[in-house]
Amino acid sequence: MKGEKTVERTFVMVKPDGVQRGFVGDIIKRFEQKGLKIVGLKMLQISQELASKHYGEHQGKPFFEGLIKYITSSPVVAMVLEGKDCISLARGMMGATDPKKAAPGTIRETFGIDIGRNVIHGSDSAASAAREILPSF
Ligand code: IDP
Numbered sequence: 001m002k003g004e005k006t007v008e009r010t011f012v013m014v015k016p017d018g019v020q021r022g023f024v025g026d027i028i029k030r031f032e033q034k035g036l037k038i039v040g041l042k043m044l045q046i047s048q049e050l051a052s053k054h055y056g057e058h059q060g061k062p063f064f065e066g067l068i069k070y071i072t073s074s075p076v077v078a079m080v081l082e083g084k085d086c087i088s089l090a091r092g093m094m095g096a097t098d099p100k101k102a103a104p105g106t107i108r109e110t111f112g113i114d115i116g117r118n119v120i121h122g123s124d125s126a127a128s129a130a131r132e133i134l135p136s137f
Pocket of ligand 1: 063067096097115116117118120121122124
């Protein structure tokens with residue numbers, strides 16, 4: 001039906017800076033308050049292999065090596081969220097990639113420092129979510 005929302009799943013990850021700076025609880029709370037269901041949650045250290053796969057589309061870009069080094073540097077908190085239109089909803093709650101350009105009140109604007117340390121990742125499409133949700137979830 002036109003305008004009907006579909007229940008989706010999305011992959012969200014509090015990145016190393018967000019974990020180290022103690023924002024995991026605040027970030028999870030925002031998603032819970034919004035009404036999204038946490039269907040999977042775990043802390044893990046991302047391997048080089050997983051990092052290269054996850055960020056494969058950025059291979060060759062000037063920031064790629066630094067991005068891989070950073071995302072594998074210390075544990076992340078990964079989760080799968082479920083809810084109506086949750087892919088775009090969660091992205092909206094995160095704000096723009098660059099925290100300096102993120103809308104007021106968004107996660108990246110509230111907690112972020114710079115584009116290379118922007119606290120959180122969220123799938124940008126259904127195809128990305130299907131690719132990014134770890135098999136172990
Ligand atoms: P997204 O995380 O908002 O989907 P993407 O363009 O997919 O943004 O970039 C993936 C990640 O790569 C960003 O979250 C950020 O951490 C990093 N990144 C993107 N562009 C730059 C840049 O110009 N310099 C440094 N890091 C960047």
